[in-house]
Amino acid sequence: xxxKRIIPCLDVKNGRVVKGTQFVNLRDAGDPVELGKRxxxxxxxxxxxxxxxxxxxxxxxxxxxxxxxxxxLDIPFTVGGGxxxxxxxxxxxxxxxxxxxxNTAAVNNPEIITEISKKFGTQCVVIxxxxxxxxxxxxxxxxxxxxxxxxxxxxxxxxxxVPTGIDALKWAEKVSRIGAGELLVTSIxxxxxxxxxxxxxxxAIIDRVNIPVIASGGAGEPKHFLEAFAEANVDAALAASVFxxxxxxxKVIKHYLKENGVNIRI
Numbered sequence: 001x002x003x004k005r006i007i008p009c010l011d012v013k014n015g016r017v018v019k020g021t022q023f024v025n026l027r028d029a030g031d032p033v034e035l036g037k038r039x040x041x042x043x044x045x046x047x048x049x050x051x052x053x054x055x056x057x058x059x060x061x062x063x064x065x066x067x068x069x070x071x072x073l074d075i076p077f078t079v080g081g082g083x084x085x086x087x088x089x090x091x092x093x094x095x096x097x098x099x100x101x102x103n104t105a106a107v108n109n110p111e112i113i114t115e116i117s118k119k120f121g122t123q124c125v126v127i128x129x130x131x132x133x134x135x136x137x138x139x140x141x142x143x144x145x146x147x148x149x150x151x152x153x154x155x156x157x158x159x160x161x162v163p164t165g166i167d168a169l170k171w172a173e174k175v176s177r178i179g180a181g182e183l184l185v186t187s188i189x190x191x192x193x194x195x196x197x198x199x200x201x202x203x204a205i206i207d208r209v210n211i212p213v214i215a216s217g218g219a220g221e222p223k224h225f226l227e228a229f230a231e232a233n234v235d236a237a238l239a240a241s242v243f244x245x246x247x248x249x250x251k252v253i254k255h256y257l258k259e260n261g262v263n264i265r266i
């Protein structure tokens with residue numbers, strides 16, 4: 001049985017870690033270097049760094065900050081934001097990252113997924129899927145029966161601001177076929193709400209792919225992590241505010257999971 005992972009996320013804007021609700025109303029959460037070091041020391045299994053305004057501002061990832069964070073880590077490090085080609089990936093890896101995360105660039109040019117996986121290996125390609133429920137019934141979408149009724153999950157890009165009309169489940173299937181090594185699935189509906197992960201979304205995607213899936217969006221207490229692992233069978237759970245503001249330190253989450261039968265590294 002593979003060990004489940006706990007992954008803090010640093011959403012970075014103007015060189016500072018920020019956190020909001022449903023991708024808006026951002027507030028400061030600290031220095032990325034200090035937080036990265038703290039999480040590495042506290043037992044995080046990996047760290048994700050997302051330059052959340054790079055695509056909107058049509059610029060590259062802030063490589064200097066990435067490099068400074070990477071110096072403080074002894075755990076796998078994923079970086080995303082502003083990636084548009086092979087050279088961007090190369091620079092991110094040279095600045096200390098182990099993996100790259102793509103969303104907007106992958107939607108705009110799916111071929112880049114295959115190019116990166118061939119050049120650097122599928123283990124370097126994490127496709128981020130920011131998804132939101134859409135209750136407009138469409139026979140061309142994969143409709144899911146939820147507690148609130150039939151819906152499909154729509155992919156959003158540009159930091160969760162632009163709807164694409166793309167079915168998240170079909171998109172997950174496609175990217176897993178063309179070179180993605182892992183999926184980072186964020187529920188926009190749950191992001192920052194602390195109401196728990198969107199288990200229905202996670203289960204629907206996991207049922208359709210054969211690569212690891214990271215759940216994101218909605219973690220507020222230890223039981224939410226347990227639900228993601230026990231009910232959706234995700235490979236990893238990512239969270240931000242619950243760690244940034246020290247509501248529940250990583251060790252507390254991990255001991256709770258261990259006590260409830262989750263195979264986790266303490």
